[in-house]
Amino acid sequence: MSKDYDQYFTTSEFAKVCGVTKHTLFHYDDIGILKPEIVKENGYRYYSYLQFFTFDIIAVLKETGTSLQEIKEYINNQNTSHFLSILKQKQQQLVEEQRKLERMNSLLLGAIHNTDLALHATYGEPWVEECEEQYFIATRLSKESGEKDYARKIAAIFDYCKEHHIDYDFPIGSIISKSHVEEGVYDPDYFCNRISVKHEGELLYIKPKGKYMVMNHKGSHESLPASYEKLKTYIADSDFVITGDAYEYELLSYLAVGDPDKYVIQIAIQI
Numbered sequence: 001m002s003k004d005y006d007q008y009f010t011t012s013e014f015a016k017v018c019g020v021t022k023h024t025l026f027h028y029d030d031i032g033i034l035k036p037e038i039v040k041e042n043g044y045r046y047y048s049y050l051q052f053f054t055f056d057i058i059a060v061l062k063e064t065g066t067s068l069q070e071i072k073e074y075i076n077n078q079n080t081s082h083f084l085s086i087l088k089q090k091q092q093q094l095v096e097e098q099r100k101l102e103r104m105n106s107l108l109l110g111a112i113h114n115t116d117l118a119l120h121a122t123y124g125e126p127w128v129e130e131c132e133e134q135y136f137i138a139t140r141l142s143k144e145s146g147e148k149d150y151a152r153k154i155a156a157i158f159d160y161c162k163e164h165h166i167d168y169d170f171p172i173g174s175i176i177s178k179s180h181v182e183e184g185v186y187d188p189d190y191f192c193n194r195i196s197v198k199h200e201g202e203l204l205y206i207k208p209k210g211k212y213m214v215m216n217h218k219g220s221h222e223s224l225p226a227s228y229e230k231l232k233t234y235i236a237d238s239d240f241v242i243t244g245d246a247y248e249y250e251l252l253s254y255l256a257v258g259d260p261d262k263y264v265i266q267i268a269i270q271i
Helices: 011-018 022-030 051-063 068-076 080-119 147-163 178-183 221-237
Strands: 045-047 127-131 134-140 173-176 190-195 204-207 210-218 246-252 264-270
Touching (some): 068 080, 134 173, 210 221, 221 264
Antiparallel strands (some): 134 204, 210 264
16 A cells, blocks of 8 residues: 555444444445545545544434434534534434333333232222322213224323323223212213323313222123122112212223233222
8 A cells, every 4th residue: 555545544444443334334425424535546445534523423413313314414514503403403302202211111110010900909899998189181071972982082182191291101091970870870971091290281180089999890891880889889888978980990901911801990989
């Protein structure tokens, strides 16, 4: 090699210094993002020391999720304001991604907790429980609601929570009004998701602090009325009266079992 090229890197040498393959450098050359400083007549390519800093710019921005096209535009118009704008944009994207990861972790922990409860639960035996105030995002169902409307209502809850950055439990629960429970009408009046922090919004539903008669039901949603009737009988026999709504919360649902007869649904009626 001519002495003039002693301070230049061959493609293999430059790839090793940068920690990438030669094919990556060939690709960067093809798209015009990092071309070798010298290309000899025989096709040999050489990179300069200063081009390592160009590669570092590419590597840093790529690590933040910046596309190669965006990086190319930045390199062609490199200035401090543009660089700051890219970093702020990517930092916001990372914040959003971190929120998604935290929410997913919360959902997984909740699912693990509920599944473990279901596996160790006693079924069909009511008990009295003191509950703190709890918060839900809830959508009201109409009398004409059918399966298609149910799906729309559930989707509306998810969309609302996403729009307002609300972390929620999964799966969906149900609320039945006090009057309907007393009348023996056990179709849900609301679909709901429990949330950990009170949200001041139109879909907020507050489960009051107080005493609840609770029972774990094992079986499909269609078989729930029998458990409600058993709970109501137990409430009356224990000299309690129903003072509020009923809340259904799935501990074991379609997510974990394929047979609806193996669902585990916790029912809580305020007394």
